[in-house]
Amino acid sequence: MTALASEDRPEPPVIRAASPGDVPLLLDLFGELADYEHLRHEMRATEELVGEALFGERPAAEALIAERASQTAGYALFYPTFSTFLAIQGVWLEDLFVRPAHRGAGVGRALLAAVAARVRERGGERLEWAALDWNELALGFYRRIGAQTMGEWITHRLVGEGLVRLAGGPGEGPCEERR
Numbered sequence: 001m002t003a004l005a006s007e008d009r010p011e012p013p014v015i016r017a018a019s020p021g022d023v024p025l026l027l028d029l030f031g032e033l034a035d036y037e038h039l040r041h042e043m044r045a046t047e048e049l050v051g052e053a054l055f056g057e058r059p060a061a062e063a064l065i066a067e068r069a070s071q072t073a074g075y076a077l078f079y080p081t082f083s084t085f086l087a088i089q090g091v092w093l094e095d096l097f098v099r100p101a102h103r104g105a106g107v108g109r110a111l112l113a114a115v116a117a118r119v120r121e122r123g124g125e126r127l128e129w130a131a132l133d134w135n136e137l138a139l140g141f142y143r144r145i146g147a148q149t150m151g152e153w154i155t156h157r158l159v160g161e162g163l164v165r166l167a168g169g170p171g172e173g174p175c176e177e178r179r
Helices: 020-036 047-055 107-121 136-144 161-167
Strands: 014-017 062-068 071-083 088-098 126-129
Touching: 014 107, 020 047, 020 062, 020 071, 020 088, 062 107, 071 107, 071 126, 088 107, 107 126
Parallel strands: 088 126
Antiparallel strands: 014 062, 062 071, 071 088
């Protein structure tokens, strides 16, 4: 049996934590994901907003960047969650994106494994995410790694005016909140 030459094997990805200097790169990657998901029209992120969200006084999320062959291959963005029923910490994976040229080379698995490792390092026991129902490339990948589809849960969202109305925006008057 002959050993494969190193150039015959895909170079394994290197996963690193994003830094403030990566904000423009992350914004480009967010745009690529928005294009892939046909959601560019919903993208409102700016360098200032992303910088504050990831590296401000109270970071809302974290990002990991995958590099392969000295190129940016993809990213993962995630934030903490908590399950009341299980009383355990976890993470919500907001984005997992691999650039097309790097798909099939283990980048997605490496990013997901790095997020899972962070969950475990922090005492968490749960990693969750959503995928678009038409994204068979992602859905197939998730099935192959053994992820459980939570078909009984339907995601809901309030954003913009709906959130303002519920929160008691101008003229609405919120309910009294006890503190």
